[in-house]
Amino acid sequence: MFDCDLHVHSIRSTCGFHTLLEIVSIMKKRGIKGFALTDHGPALGTPRSHFSVLIRRVPSVIDDIRIFKGIEASVMTVDGDIDLPVFAGVSYEAILTGLHQHHAFEVDPGKKTNTHALINAMRKNPSIKIITHPYHSAFSVDLDALTDVAVETGTALEVNNAHIKADKIEANSLARMLELAKTKGTKLAVNSDGHIFHEMGNFENAIEFMQRFDIDIQRIVNRTLKSTLAFLELEA
Numbered sequence: 001m002f003d004c005d006l007h008v009h010s011i012r013s014t015c016g017f018h019t020l021l022e023i024v025s026i027m028k029k030r031g032i033k034g035f036a037l038t039d040h041g042p043a044l045g046t047p048r049s050h051f052s053v054l055i056r057r058v059p060s061v062i063d064d065i066r067i068f069k070g071i072e073a074s075v076m077t078v079d080g081d082i083d084l085p086v087f088a089g090v091s092y093e094a095i096l097t098g099l100h101q102h103h104a105f106e107v108d109p110g111k112k113t114n115t116h117a118l119i120n121a122m123r124k125n126p127s128i129k130i131i132t133h134p135y136h137s138a139f140s141v142d143l144d145a146l147t148d149v150a151v152e153t154g155t156a157l158e159v160n161n162a163h164i165k166a167d168k169i170e171a172n173s174l175a176r177m178l179e180l181a182k183t184k185g186t187k188l189a190v191n192s193d194g195h196i197f198h199e200m201g202n203f204e205n206a207i208e209f210m211q212r213f214d215i216d217i218q219r220i221v222n223r224t225l226k227s228t229l230a231f232l233e234l235e236a
Helices: 020-030 048-057 111-124 143-153 161-165 171-184 204-213 225-231
Strands: 004-008 034-037 065-074 094-098 128-131 156-160 188-191
Touching: 004 065, 004 094, 004 128, 004 188, 004 225, 020 034, 020 065, 048 065, 065 225, 094 111, 111 128, 111 143, 128 143, 128 188, 143 156, 143 171, 156 161, 156 171, 156 204, 161 204, 171 204, 188 204
Parallel strands: 004 034, 034 065, 065 094, 094 128, 128 156, 156 188
Antiparallel strands: none
16 A cells, blocks of 8 residues: 555546546545546646636645646657646646656657656656656557656656556556566656546556556655655645
């Protein structure tokens, strides 16, 4: 069990099923101490106004659960541009970014382009904290190069429970990423990518997959509320 889940979608994402308060209740019942609300960026249909209200007006704690105000932005170009709505005077607490099947990546453009896009995104946008599902079966990525830059930038790479459960991963690629992360000291985030109640705060498939790799628990940034706050550079 990990204290925090840093990848959760609400009803504001076109693929989510629950309101923020419903998610708080779900997480409390699961014993989760904090979660990041990371709805998809505007390129996948989430209204820009949602993010303005989220980062300006949503409380940081609801019913003793820490709410990290975030987004799962999409990489839009090989140059590393992301669909991150920016608002003067306020900032996100948890920016996740990954490749999704739309715009320049509606059809897999190939390993070289995918890798450059993710690397450029990390270097161009230092506020990115986590790269989501970089072993997605729809996109081939040079994980050796990606783990190098993740170490360089302090970015965590995600082990995504929902993608493992739904068989949306290239298993050999995830295994390769874990081996490289173990060797290089790359940070990891183990997340649910929950879209509905039984997925949220659920890490069992990710934990099962990781067991044979003997990953140092200290590599996992969301292992405790304290470690999560430190990784996100936030106060309690």
